[in-house]
Amino acid sequence: MRAVVALWHRELVRFLGDRARVIGSLGQPVVFFLLFAGALRDSLRVGDQSYGEFFFPGTLAMIVMFTAIFATITVIEDRKEGFLQGVLVAPVPRSAIALGKILGGATLGFLLGAVFLFGGAAFGIIVLDAARLLSGLAVLLLLAFALTACGFALAWLMDSTAGYHGIMMLVLMPALMLSGAFFPQPGAHALVRLLMASNPLTYGVGLLRHALGNANMAMGLPSPTVCLVATLAFALASFALATFVTTRRSARDAT
Amino acid sequence: MNETLAAITARGLNYRYGERQALSGVGFAVARGARYAFLGPNGSGKSTLFKLLATILPLQEGELSVLGVDLRRDPAALRARIGVVFQSPAVDKKLSVRQNLTYGGQMFGLAGTELSARVDEMLARTDLLGRARDKVETLSGGLRRRVELAKCLLHRPELLVLDEPTTGLDPTARRELWALLRGIDGLTVMFTTHLLEEAETADRVLILHQGKVVAEGTPGDLSRSVGGTALEVGVDLSARDDVRALLAQRFGLQAIDVDGGLRAQAPDAHRLVPDVVDALGVRARRVSVSPPSLLDVFFAKTGGAAFTVVNEAPVKKRGRRGGGHA
Numbered sequence: 001m002r003a004v005v006a007l008w009h010r011e012l013v014r015f016l017g018d019r020a021r022v023i024g025s026l027g028q029p030v031v032f033f034l035l036f037a038g039a040l041r042d043s044l045r046v047g048d049q050s051y052g053e054f055f056f057p058g059t060l061a062m063i064v065m066f067t068a069i070f071a072t073i074t075v076i077e078d079r080k081e082g083f084l085q086g087v088l089v090a091p092v093p094r095s096a097i098a099l100g101k102i103l104g105g106a107t108l109g110f111l112l113g114a115v116f117l118f119g120g121a122a123f124g125i126i127v128l129d130a131a132r133l134l135s136g137l138a139v140l141l142l143l144a145f146a147l148t149a150c151g152f153a154l155a156w157l158m159d160s161t162a163g164y165h166g167i168m169m170l171v172l173m174p175a176l177m178l179s180g181a182f183f184p185q186p187g188a189h190a191l192v193r194l195l196m197a198s199n200p201l202t203y204g205v206g207l208l209r210h211a212l213g214n215a216n217m218a219m220g221l222p223s224p225t226v227c228l229v230a231t232l233a234f235a236l237a238s239f240a241l242a243t244f245v246t247t248r249r250s251a252r253d254a255t
Numbered sequence: 256m257n258e259t260l261a262a263i264t265a266r267g268l269n270y271r272y273g274e275r276q277a278l279s280g281v282g283f284a285v286a287r288g289a290r291y292a293f294l295g296p297n298g299s300g301k302s303t304l305f306k307l308l309a310t311i312l313p314l315q316e317g318e319l320s321v322l323g324v325d326l327r328r329d330p331a332a333l334r335a336r337i338g339v340v341f342q343s344p345a346v347d348k349k350l351s352v353r354q355n356l357t358y359g360g361q362m363f364g365l366a367g368t369e370l371s372a373r374v375d376e377m378l379a380r381t382d383l384l385g386r387a388r389d390k391v392e393t394l395s396g397g398l399r400r401r402v403e404l405a406k407c408l409l410h411r412p413e414l415l416v417l418d419e420p421t422t423g424l425d426p427t428a429r430r431e432l433w434a435l436l437r438g439i440d441g442l443t444v445m446f447t448t449h450l451l452e453e454a455e456t457a458d459r460v461l462i463l464h465q466g467k468v469v470a471e472g473t474p475g476d477l478s479r480s481v482g483g484t485a486l487e488v489g490v491d492l493s494a495r496d497d498v499r500a501l502l503a504q505r506f507g508l509q510a511i512d513v514d515g516g517l518r519a520q521a522p523d524a525h526r527l528v529p530d531v532v533d534a535l536g537v538r539a540r541r542v543s544v545s546p547p548s549l550l551d552v553f554f555a556k557t558g559g560a561a562f563t564v565v566n567e568a569p570v571k572k573r574g575r576r577g578g579g580h581a
Contacts, residue, residue: 010350013350085311085341090362137364
């Protein structure tokens, strides 16, 4: 337990100690949101929503995903720099190592998402009451945990950050694109709709929309229950995979 | 050796990376409190041995008992009692010296005032108190190694396992590192090295070649077992082959390459000095004799293999997770 807290704490300390990473993490979603919401302002409406209102929860999902990616890429750096090998010879179960690292990344994603959420409420992009705020934050946390666990499992198996970037562009970015964060499902090609329905992130983004009171009929979202069950399953499966990949001892655990 | 007094006993250790046999039939025993060296050139299997002792690799074949713990049964039980020092320091360069030690201690279950007291104690002991707030990336290689050592000693291990601990350190930093370890009572120290002079400072040495034990004993006994005298001739690279041929023809000496010249060992090599000087003339920059060293032991026991330390690239991995370097 102490080791989990230590690894979690280290993630936060390292994040806050890296000014460029803090600025990038906060600035990137704002820039993205303003560009998309500004550019598509009058050309795209989803039901009775402007594109800005529609894209707001999508941006939250994007924040959580990018934070998860940048947080788990440090697994590869930790391995390369040698830090990880010292952790692996400590009297700590490997699942605790995975948990500490994942909770660290998830906390960062959650906090950045929360900052953006409060910002959106302050600028009137989204209307929040106490119930929406609390359920929205809970979903953010769940989504952050699931995506960080997923990123951790991928990163553990990678030997280079370049390889991880490759996987990111090949798998993670399309998963975000096809999650309903950028465009609603109903208007898409049948094949794209199929991909969206089989994408776990679709249910995460859907759950976030339901929680924030952002859902409308034009989005063709699965029901809140389906979204919740699917997202919980995704989180559990990702964490199980993350702990599984760490349990195998191998020669590359030391340099 | 009495098993209860032994820090480590190993019997019939075999280890394979896919097709490549990294260790075959390795056995040895280390007494508690001893300083024990694994000596061998690259690829001799010493790093594999280190990884087995550090519980990084699972045991494949053979018996390995460390501090009374059977590594086949319970590697996790051992981790709290040993310290592992890696060739590339396991420190977070972006964090301060104190942060590194604090997190390191927490990984070993230390907390609160006990942890901070031990961190202070180790910082003082390793002479790092003045740098405690500095980020590790601002420190020299020697200081980084000291941070790593301090971190590995926080939980007061009974055994310290080190992989090539002085790689990249200058002679002063090397001396400081060994002096630091000598100052800790009762600590058993095992280390891998390819440096002969470093192995000679150990209580006992295990010499490895191609995954097999070629000799084991105290440096003194091992050197005496070769007998005779070692003769070293300083020769320019260009004249080396001629001189080697001449030494073989005229004096029946089988010479090996060493830094700056050739070295040969014979029962009465010291008597040959005037004749060698005479025969080589100006080609010999210097001629010296000395008692045999571990280099001569290696040469004699391997039947003439050269102790070459080439900086080879790590062996390409077989499959996704199998490989690594030995």
